[in-house]
Amino acid sequence: MSYIVRRLLYMIPTILGVALLVFFLFSVAGEDPVRIALGSHASPEAIAALEAKWGLDRPLHMQFLGFLGQIVTFDYGESFISGEPLSDMFAEGAVVSLSLTLPPFVIGQVLFVSLSILIAYYRDSWLDRFATAGTVMTMSVSYLVYIIAFQYILAYQLELFPIRGYASGLEGLQYLVLPSLIILVVSIGPNVRIYRTVFLDEMNADYVRTARAKGVGEAGVLFKHVLKNAMIPILTYTVVAIPFLILGSFLMERYFSLPGVGDLLISAINNGDFPVLKGLTMYIAIAYSVFNLLTDIAYAYVDPRVQLN
Amino acid sequence: MSEYQSESLGQRALRQLLKKKFVVFCFAIIALYLFIAFLGVIGLLPDYQERVAAPYQPPSLGFATLLGTDIFGRSVLYKILAGTQTAMTIGFLVTAISVPVGVALGALSGFYGGKVDAFIVWLYTVIVSVPYILMVIAISYVLGKGLVAICIAMGALGWVGLCRLTRGEFLKHRDREYVMASRLLGASDMRIIFIHILPNVIHLAIITASLRILGAIKSEVILTYLGVGIQDGSSWGTMISDASGELVQGIWWPLTGVAAAMFVIIYALNVAGDALRDALDPKLLD
Numbered sequence: 101m102s103y104i105v106r107r108l109l110y111m112i113p114t115i116l117g118v119a120l121l122v123f124f125l126f127s128v129a130g131e132d133p134v135r136i137a138l139g140s141h142a143s144p145e146a147i148a149a150l151e152a153k154w155g156l157d158r159p160l161h162m163q164f165l166g167f168l169g170q171i172v173t174f175d176y177g178e179s180f181i182s183g184e185p186l187s188d189m190f191a192e193g194a195v196v197s198l199s200l201t202l203p204p205f206v207i208g209q210v211l212f213v214s215l216s217i218l219i220a221y222y223r224d225s226w227l228d229r230f231a232t233a234g235t236v237m238t239m240s241v242s243y244l245v246y247i248i249a250f251q252y253i254l255a256y257q258l259e260l261f262p263i264r265g266y267a268s269g270l271e272g273l274q275y276l277v278l279p280s281l282i283i284l285v286v287s288i289g290p291n292v293r294i295y296r297t298v299f300l301d302e303m304n305a306d307y308v309r310t311a312r313a314k315g316v317g318e319a320g321v322l323f324k325h326v327l328k329n330a331m332i333p334i335l336t337y338t339v340v341a342i343p344f345l346i347l348g349s350f351l352m353e354r355y356f357s358l359p360g361v362g363d364l365l366i367s368a369i370n371n372g373d374f375p376v377l378k379g380l381t382m383y384i385a386i387a388y389s390v391f392n393l394l395t396d397i398a399y400a401y402v403d404p405r406v407q408l409n
Numbered sequence: 410m411s412e413y414q415s416e417s418l419g420q421r422a423l424r425q426l427l428k429k430k431f432v433v434f435c436f437a438i439i440a441l442y443l444f445i446a447f448l449g450v451i452g453l454l455p456d457y458q459e460r461v462a463a464p465y466q467p468p469s470l471g472f473a474t475l476l477g478t479d480i481f482g483r484s485v486l487y488k489i490l491a492g493t494q495t496a497m498t499i500g501f502l503v504t505a506i507s508v509p510v511g512v513a514l515g516a517l518s519g520f521y522g523g524k525v526d527a528f529i530v531w532l533y534t535v536i537v538s539v540p541y542i543l544m545v546i547a548i549s550y551v552l553g554k555g556l557v558a559i560c561i562a563m564g565a566l567g568w569v570g571l572c573r574l575t576r577g578e579f580l581k582h583r584d585r586e587y588v589m590a591s592r593l594l595g596a597s598d599m600r601i602i603f604i605h606i607l608p609n610v611i612h613l614a615i616i617t618a619s620l621r622i623l624g625a626i627k628s629e630v631i632l633t634y635l636g637v638g639i640q641d642g643s644s645w646g647t648m649i650s651d652a653s654g655e656l657v658q659g660i661w662w663p664l665t666g667v668a669a670a671m672f673v674i675i676y677a678l679n680v681a682g683d684a685l686r687d688a689l690d691p692k693l694l695d
Contacts, residue, residue: 117535125547236683240676242630244646245668248653256657350542351631365543366635369550385538 104397111389118385119171123164126369126377133180133372154180167378176379181371186379189364193380196266197348197360199276204284205345208291209338213327215288216295220303221322231292238289247355250282264356279352291337298333302326332403339395343387422612422688432684435677442493442674449494457487457643465655468662477662480655485663489670491643496674499560499629500622506564508618511571512611516602518572519579529576533569541566542631549637556639559632563625571617578610612689619682623675630671645671 134150135142151157155166170176176186219231255261261278302308303326311321348360357363361380368376400406426432448454460482461473468477476485518529536544548562549555582588583606591605626645632638633646645667652664 113531114534114538117531118538121535121539125544125551128551236679237676240672240679242627242645242649242668242671242675244630244634244649245664245671248649248656248664251653252656344540347540350540350635354635365540366546369543369546370636381539381543384540388538 104393107393107396111386111393114389115171115382115386116168119168119382120164122378122381122385123167126374126381127160127163133374136371137180170379171382176382177375179368179376180373181376186375189376190361190380190383193348193359193361193364194346196272196358197346197353197362199272200280200348200352200358200360201283201345204280204287205341208284208287211284211288212291212295213334215292216299217322217327219292219296220299220326221318223300223303232296235289235293238286239293243286243351244355246282246286247351250278250285251355254278254281266356266358275356275358279349279356279358283349283352294337295330295334298330299326302330305329332399335398335402336395339391339398340388343384343391346387347384422685425688426684429684432680435680435684438673438677439681442497442677445490446494446497449491454490454494455484455487457483457491459483459487461487465658465660476666479651479663485648485666488643488648488663489645489667492645492648492667493670493674495556495639495644496626496629496671499556499563500625502557502560503563503567503625504618504621506561507567507621508571508614510564511568511617512575512607512614514568515572515575516579516607516610519576520583520598520602520606522580526576529572533572536566536569542628542635545628545632546635546637549632554637554640559629559638560625563628567621567624571614574613574617575610578613579606582606582609616682616686616689619678619685623678623682626671626675626678 133154134147134156138146138150148157155163158166174187178185179189182189215231219228222228251263255263255278262275264275266272266275303321307325307329308321311325316324346361347365348358348362350362350366352358353360353363354366361384364376365380367373368380426436445454455473461484462478462482464478464480464482466474466478466482468475473484473486476489479485479488514529514532518526544566545559545562548565549558552558552561579602588601588605591601596605629638629644630646630649633644634650638644638646648663648667649671652667655661656664
């Protein structure tokens with residue numbers, strides 16, 4: 101318990117660092133939001149009025165203090181462009197992003213573990229060699245090439261899915277299948293490659309030799325002993341990826357015009373929409389810190405050898 | 410046994426690498442791409458902006474039209490060659506920035522511990538808490554977009570993984586007998602770090618470098634699609650971005666050509682990286 105409290109306290113300097121980075125990077129990066137909102141021929145009075153309204157006329161350190169206040173209260177204000185409260189934008193975007201990334205993530209974990217166990221079981225056979233060569237090959241194709249090829253074949257030629265776009269509610273689901281499928285396909289190679297190494301490492305461990313010596317069959321060794329132990333490193337890879345599921349995928353959302361968090365962020369950079377940029381980034385950074393802590397706690401929970409201190 | 414003992418780690422690694430013909434072949438491919446990039450640097454590559462035939466001609470015999478032409482009648486092959494120069498420049502520039510930074514910060518962090526370590530760990534925890542692509546885009550904006558901007562942005566963020574690895578190794582090494590012995594002999598900190606410990610961990614930098622190059626080449630395509638990459642036509646990213654509209658018109662050759670060129674170098678770098686890891690540090694996971 102005292103460990104958790106201490107870790108939560110450690111999060112403060114991290115969050116402060118992210119706030120500093122995000123604030124200064126996005127204050128100088130991106131376009132000038134006032135100029136975008138009013139056009140380049142606006143009168144100086146109109147510019148000054150809008151800057152005052154958005155609080156951009158305050159000195160930078162005062163703006164930063166205001167931003168810290170927003171972080172503490174979890175209220176990041178409204179978007180410069182749409183005037184929507186940020187919490188609403190984040191909630192709406194997160195639903196789209198999670199619908200996009202969660203299915204391939206869940207299906208993926210089951211698929212990666214099954215495939216890697218199979219490959220590890222038949223290690224050094226033609227299947228293993230084929231799979232190893234295959235993973236490297238699939239990892240060598242550009243993400244964007246996958247997107248273009250899948251969209252062209254499955255959506256354009258076979259007309260199985262809409263080409264791109266989005267609709268809210270259940271109707272939106274049909275637009276999400278193709279991008280989700282691409283995310284799943286692209287993630288098979290790198291993950292199976294890592295999981296295979298994890299399983300092979302465990303198979304060379306001493307406890308496997310002990311189990312074999314006392315007469316446990318190969319399947320029993322794999323599912324009773326190796327799988328349980330391999331879950332520890334796999335858990336680590338898995339949990340840290342979860343906060344980035346909320347982020348969705350910059351490329352996928354941009355390409356298929358899906359209004360997820362990634363798409364909101366890219367639009368915000370192009371429009372100089374500071375509240376959106378700062379707010380969404382802070383949401384993600386805090387989620388990332390919390391999930392990192394959860395990983396360590398889960399780690400100690402599944403592996404009694406790990407001590408939290 | 411004695412002949413093996415007389416071999417250094419580097420010699421043994423080299424012998425292992427040369428034993429596999431396919432690995433040697435992949436290194437030759439990397440060398441070929443580097444040679445093309447070098448030709449571009451000294452201005453010997455054909456001008457990709459020159460009109461060589463009618464627009465959108467499918468591949469035909471003849472050097473310039475071997476892979477067909479694009480919307481302006483420019484040679485797809487020449488564009489791919491010019492893109493090779495860009496890709497290799499990005500790969501090596503990003504690596505040249507991120508690898509030394511990663512090694513230096515990891516070494517300082519692991520060797521000194523205490524406040525230095527706390528600061529460096531804080532720094533990379535902050536960096537990994539913000540989505541990578543978002544940071545690269547933001548930094549590229551600050552630096553005015555384009556080739557050098559995205560290289561600096563990727564380089565400034567790409568050191569974290571190697572820094573962690575190096576830090577861990579330095580933590581292990583700093584209390585070993587050989588370090589204590591050289592300290593007793595009066596060696597300075599810098600001498601211990603660079604002359605004594607660094608050779609024991611430098612293989613991590615070599616392995617990471619091969620992966621960093623291909624990571625940077627792949628990222629360039631994504632960044633260009635998202636609008637902060639190379640602004641003129643001499644990059645694979647621009648070519649692939651353009652291809653999605655061309656494909657539905659039945660124009661398949663620009664995408665096929667550039668995807669193949671990119672696949673070959675990424676595949677060769679992947680195989681080379683794996684081989685380097687197997688030869689230098691088989692226990693290391695991705």
